[in-house]
Amino acid sequence: MNDAFSLSGEVAIVTGATGLLGPMWAEALLEAGAVVAGLDLPAARPSAAWAALEQGHADRLFRTECDITDRTSIERAVAAVLERLGEPTVLVNNAGVDQPPDAAGRRSPIDQLPVEQFQRMVDVNLVGTFQMTQVVGGRMVARGRGSIINVGSLYASVSPDQRFYDHLPGDVPFLKSPAYGASKAAVVNMTKYFATLWGAAGVRVNTLSPGGVEAAQDAAFKRKFAARVPLGRMAAPADLKGPLVFLASRASAYVTGHELRVEGGFTAW
Numbered sequence: 001m002n003d004a005f006s007l008s009g010e011v012a013i014v015t016g017a018t019g020l021l022g023p024m025w026a027e028a029l030l031e032a033g034a035v036v037a038g039l040d041l042p043a044a045r046p047s048a049a050w051a052a053l054e055q056g057h058a059d060r061l062f063r064t065e066c067d068i069t070d071r072t073s074i075e076r077a078v079a080a081v082l083e084r085l086g087e088p089t090v091l092v093n094n095a096g097v098d099q100p101p102d103a104a105g106r107r108s109p110i111d112q113l114p115v116e117q118f119q120r121m122v123d124v125n126l127v128g129t130f131q132m133t134q135v136v137g138g139r140m141v142a143r144g145r146g147s148i149i150n151v152g153s154l155y156a157s158v159s160p161d162q163r164f165y166d167h168l169p170g171d172v173p174f175l176k177s178p179a180y181g182a183s184k185a186a187v188v189n190m191t192k193y194f195a196t197l198w199g200a201a202g203v204r205v206n207t208l209s210p211g212g213v214e215a216a217q218d219a220a221f222k223r224k225f226a227a228r229v230p231l232g233r234m235a236a237p238a239d240l241k242g243p244l245v246f247l248a249s250r251a252s253a254y255v256t257g258h259e260l261r262v263e264g265g266f267t268a269w
C-alpha cells in the first residue's frame, strides 16, 4: 500500500504557498516524494515555515511569483515551473482570501458591507481557482494524467456561527463575510464540473475542505470553536497532510468530484 501513496516522480504546484497552510501542503508533498513549486503574490512575505522548508529542500522546492487573478501572471509562473521542474501532475489550488476577525477598522453592518470586499473574495477564491485550473489542468488533459485538489472550507457546507466572535470588542460587531462561504461552496461545485469534464481524460479533481486550523486566534474563539467540534479541538496543520497525499496520489485513483471534509466532524453536528 505504501507505494500507492508515493508521489515520487510527481511535479506539484501549490498556490498561495507561503502563508499559513501552504508550507504544510508543500511539506506533505515533499515527504511523499514529489518536487514542488510554490506560487504566491510578488508582495507576499514568506512565512518562517516556508523559509525553513526552502532551506531543508533546496533541491526539490522552488518558489515563483504568481497572482492567480491574472492570466498572464499564471502563464508566466507555469512557464517557470516547466523550465525548472517539468510538466505539473498535481495542482493544489490553495490561494485564498478570508477576512481576519481582528480587522476592527473595516467592520461594517451587513447592509453596508462593501460590494468590493465581496467581489475580491469571489475573484481570488473562485475565479482565481478557475484560471489556475484552466491553465494547469489543460496541460494535464493534454498528457492524460493529473490530480487537482481545490482547497475548500467547512463554510462551503455550513454558515459560520457568528457567536464565535461575539466576545470581540468594538462598536460594530464582527461578522464573517457571506462571500467567503459562498465562494468556497462555488469551488465545491466547480470541482464537480471539472471532475466530470476531465474524468475520461485521466485528470481527477477533488475538494479538500479543512475545518478551522489552530493558529493565532484568541483563546475565547478557540474554546468556543473546539466545543462545537465532535473531536473536541481545532485542526492542527498536520491533520491535513494525510488527506492531501491521499487525494494527490494513486491511493485515490477511483475518487473524483469528491469533497473530503477534514473538520473533526463539525458538519456532522
Ligand SMILES: NC(=O)c1ccc[n+]([C@@H]2O[C@H](COP(=O)([O-])OP(=O)(O)OC[C@H]3O[C@@H](n4cnc5c(N)ncnc54)[C@H](O)[C@@H]3O)[C@@H](O)[C@H]2O)c1
Pocket: 015, 016, 017, 018, 019, 020, 021, 022, 039, 040, 041, 044, 066, 067, 068, 069, 093, 094, 095, 096, 097, 098, 124, 128, 151, 152, 153, 154, 209, 210, 211, 212, 213, 214
Ligand atoms: N486556516 C484555516 O483555518 C482554513 C480553514 C479552511 C480553509 N482554509 C483555506 O485554506 C487556504 C489557505 O489558507 P491560509 O490559512 O493558509 O491563509 P493565508 O492567508 O495564511 O495564506 C493564503 C495565501 O494565499 C496568497 N494569495 C492571496 N491572494 C492571492 C492571489 N491573488 N494569487 C496568489 N496567491 C494569493 C497569500 O499571499 C497567502 O500567502 C485558503 O484557501 C483558505 O480559504 C483555511
